[in-house]
Amino acid sequence: MKQLKKDKKMRVGRIKHCMVYFLRIQLLLIYLSILAGNAQIKVPAYFSDDMVLQQKTNVPFFGTASPNTPIEIKVSWAPQSIKTISDPDGNWETPVPTPSYGGPYQISILGNGEILIKNVLIGEVWLCSGQSNMEMPLGGWGKINNYEEEILNADYPKIRLLQVEHKQHRAPSDADNISATWQLCNPESIAGFSATAYFFARKIWEETKIPIGLIHSSWGGTVIEAWMSKQSLKNIDAFNMELQALTSKKAQDALNVMNTSKMENWDKTVEVLDGKKSHCWTKASYNDSGWETMALPGYWEDMDKTLRDFNGTIWFRKSIKLTDVEARSDIEIVFTADDNDKLWVNGKFIGASEGYDKISKYRIPKQCLNVGANSIVIRVFDGANQGGIYGNEFFIRTSERHIPLAGIWKCQLGVSLQDLPKKPTIYQQQNRPSVLFNAMIHPFVKFPITGVLWYQGESNVDRAHQYRTLFPLMIQDWRSHYSNNSLSFYFVQLANFNEPIEKPVNSSWAELRDAQLQTYKALSNTGMIVTTDIGNPFDIHPKNKQEVGRRLALIALDKKYGKKNVFTGPIYQDFKVVKNIVEISFESTGTEHGLVAAHHEPLKGFSIAGENKVFYQGKAIIKGNKVFVSSSKVLKPKAVRYNWSDNPQGNLYNRDGLPASPFKTDQWEDITK
Structure with missing residues (x-):
């Protein structure tokens, strides 16, 4: 009987506990409902003071508010307000018609609360994107030509700037993920902004007096496929695994295994080929009297102009003397290599380090040391750009002293990357296909623009043939997302770079x-x-961004603003062979028909080949708006190329001072195919 009463009491207690818990849940839901019902109206951050809206269009205004809340937008350029209502989830969107350029105006958005947007201009909005040459600022790391004066004079309140932060996303992101707001163009805001975009806008403003809004969304060192949507890439087999890995852990794991295997095999190939040349170079007794010399620390591109295009391994040797006391205790060798290094002391392998920005610190046990002469061998591997041993920390630390290692070293080339299979393309972080489009372009596709400025391609040079597919596909992709098949798209062809x-x-x-x-x-x-x-042959970031921006503006002034100026240099049109001479015709030869050779020099930059596809320097002359090319070494010519090198020196222009584009008349297979 007592047990039954006890059980009944426990059941009642549990029931009461459940009822209290249920009541708390109900109260919480009611509280959250009240909060939701009073949610303040919000819009994306880029609907901010000082913004520029595209003229003569319908700009979608959108955001969130309480569910089923009336929204009213009042604009100071029109007497009537625009009204809509948020949906049951609190989302709302409505088009706002814009007039011809002008301002400043004010916009008031009323719902649960009020948003007031001040100093708004109506004008032209340009999206500026690409990699580091678009990103290159006037000041900061960029330091363009005459940057101090340019920054000081950059007071253009009718030019407005929106700097998009670096972000990446696996899936398309919405406007809420953008925190950037508009700024007036002045010396404080322009120093860290895109120089190319600024000089473009400055020229447009000076010629038209139309307010300009610049959305700068670029990221240095990025590949074009990172800026393309998943939909545009889905039919290109080369990106299938990377795209699947964005949404599937299983695919990501499989991709990691494959990439690891690729890199391990490539690294083994480097070691095998390098080892065949260097199998005895680490020995203390090796005779290096036939080696060249180099002063370290320093980049080998700066020390020897013949090494400016060299990527691969270079071996360095030096002999250091230690006292009896020093040789009976451990020592430490400190230096920094770009990119990776390996170290041997007296023929014994000590260790390896990876990373161009990591200081290598090696402890050398006393068992490896000799009293008197000690052989030090460092192998440096560089995969791209500059290579060598650099920085101020370059010494041996013993129990008694620091021994400087700066000075003359013996050096010998190991394996060159030109002798190796192409290094596998491993997509990392911001270079994964579609992730930058998702994070840095997609949030703006509702925000009307007049056109795009694009400066990119250096990171795709090794896959230039593939760029023939990717680049036009990206332009069509962006036009599709902006619902504008004729969206203006102006871009920069790559500048000259590397040793002529x-x-x-x-x-x-x-x-x-x-x-x-x-x-x-x-x-x-x-x-x-x-x-x-x-x-600049020695700088992939040339400093003359004033001319880059001006030339881009020439396109817009002609095509967009009706100024009818010449905006491009001669463009190859067609060719024909007459006996042993190739006759080349061009489009865009300038306001006065006819071509010119710059600097009053003979025309140069042309090469010519026969059926054997071996090119020779051609003799080229101008007649009117045509160029005639020949060579005594090519009796039956089949093809002509112009400025066909990394750093071409051709001098064909039109009379408006704009250079001709490099071109080829042949359809022979690309080396990057």
């Missing part, structure tokens, strides 16, 4: 430029500027 080479050569840079040229020819309402005359 006199004789005709194959060139991946030339192939990338040709892919850009073919895109310009194939797609309407595009524009391309040529920059092979304003680059």
